[in-house]
Amino acid sequence: MAERTRGRPRSFDREAALDQATWVFWERGYEATSVAELTRVMGIGAPSLYAAFGDKQTLFEEVVERFGERFGGFIGRALAEEPTAQQVVARVLREAAAEYTAPGRPPGCLIASAALNCPVDQVATGLRARREENVRAFESLIRADIAAGRMPAGTDAAGLARFVGAVLQGMSQQARDGVERAALEAVAEAALRAWPAAP
Amino acid sequence: MAERTRGRPRSFDREAALDQATWVFWERGYEATSVAELTRVMGIGAPSLYAAFGDKQTLFEEVVERFGERFGGFIGRALAEEPTAQQVVARVLREAAAEYTAPGRPPGCLIASAALNCPVDQVATGLRARREENVRAFESLIRADIAAGRMPAGTDAAGLARFVGAVLQGMSQQARDGVERAALEAVAEAALRAWPAAP
DNA sequence: TTCTTTCTGTAGCAGCCACTAGAGAAAGGC
DNA sequence: GCCTTTCTCTAGTGGCTGCTACAGAAAGAA
Structure with a gap:
């Protein structure tokens, strides 16, 4: 899964960040969770979040998918x-x-x-x-x-x-x-x- | 109920406005209902809303009370x-x-x-x-x-x-x-x- | 009429929202 | 070394949030 790619490598663990996001959405719900809170809990900046997950809605969809599995x-x-x-x-x-x-x-x-x-x-x-x-x-x-x-x-x-x-x-x-x-x-x-x- | 009072009289029906507010809160929920939408549906300006009902939360409490009765x-x-x-x-x-x-x-x-x-x-x-x-x-x-x-x-x-x-x-x-x-x-x-x- | 009281409309407050442009940093390829 | 690629950080964007200062309008009281 961790294919070598060119360019500066991501400085955070995508899976771990997704887990943190799952937690927040689970606790607060979609609407009540702000991107600011997500970035705080995930420990990354907003641009990193958008680069890695698209936007808030796409991130949530991925969170739901993962939640369903786990x-x-x-x-x-x-x-x-x-x-x-x-x-x-x-x-x-x-x-x-x-x-x-x-x-x-x-x-x-x-x-x-x-x-x-x-x-x-x-x-x-x-x-x-x-x-x-x-x-x-x-x-x-x-x-x-x-x-x-x-x-x-x-x-x-x-x-x-x-x-x-x-x-x-x-x-x-x-x-x-x-x-x-x-x-x-x-x-x-x-x-x-x-x-x-x-x- | 309609006691004569001094000062400019209210230009809208408080009960009717409360009904409209009930509808919106019922449909959208507390958080997703904005004061702007409330004033639009109730047909009044924001200052009138705040003068008549306090703030958004107090208005909601009154709406809940009325909903429970009706x-x-x-x-x-x-x-x-x-x-x-x-x-x-x-x-x-x-x-x-x-x-x-x-x-x-x-x-x-x-x-x-x-x-x-x-x-x-x-x-x-x-x-x-x-x-x-x-x-x-x-x-x-x-x-x-x-x-x-x-x-x-x-x-x-x-x-x-x-x-x-x-x-x-x-x-x-x-x-x-x-x-x-x-x-x-x-x-x-x-x-x-x-x-x-x-x- | 004039004063007082109360409501209404305009206009705007600070603060948060989701989101991003642009510059610099860190990696591989050559 | 240097180029390309990708990520990260700073610093914002416009737009929405709940809420309100202020001036003018409309009523009763005198």
Whole structure:
């Protein structure tokens, strides 16, 4: 990755700076994070930021991508590793309670909360698409379970998937409001009781 | 109310201007709403706004108060009119699906979404307190139902109340993401299936 | 009429916003 | 050594932010 190139070499670690930026955006959200604060936390000058990352919006998009890989991965892992919709959802909700309140990092989920009330349409839309992606993944998983006879034939797959998405968003917001892990776990357990019994 | 006073009379309707301000804050959130936009929509100059409402933050607090009376009232009404916790929660969730997607007004709930990612602590804290108030009302209602033998003795009242709060917040966010009423009603129905059976 | 009180419109405050021009610094290629 | 390339630093840009000083307008009180 570190190809030798001509010209003066970059004096900072691009990956480390990206991590710092992720932290700030996660904590404050897109709009409330100023470029001045980013450069301060990243330890670089504004021209270096613009040379390395484009502009604030492009930097944010890269931050979101990285966040999805590093911290949003628990949803992808559950989707990949658990065999049934119920097991996926149970694991996702329980892990969300832990992830959204993990000590040493900002509460909640960046993808759920960083671009709320954001007047830059493209930014808000990008995050919305990522959330919608998850809901659709849940939905097709539920449909598969219905088809396989693991869930009642009359189950409202879209509604149930949307419910899981809403609970995740609600849990993230509650975490940002300062609610702690045990309380979020109670929310997850309550949500799981809504799951339809196997036929 | 319209007491005669000395001095030049105000040239605009204070209540109407407050309604316009409510609309803008509801649509855009606290931070993303500029005083310039407020004065434009309210049809008054900045000095008139500051004379009549104090400053942006005080105006917002008044807007929140009015919003709670006009649009958040459905929760209070359900709490006052329904006899059991289950009936309160069922009505609140179902009405929320309609309220959060009512045509002709901004989607979602101002109290749930207008101060997310807001760096002005006092504003964010004020809305958080209002949300917390609702959760506590649900909780004491559930406790009363447990004491009256209408719900199982082992019910986690705090957890269930927090769950309802999280679902409401999630529904508001989904509404802001453009999800429509029927889908939110499915979320409400799913959430209601989590309610513990009577003992 | 004149005084006092209150509101309104113009015009502008300092401070922050995202962003960048231009000069110098630090590397490889020759 | 010297050229090219790329990055960094200083010092700003215009534009927006919330907010206000000031002068004039419009009412009641005398």
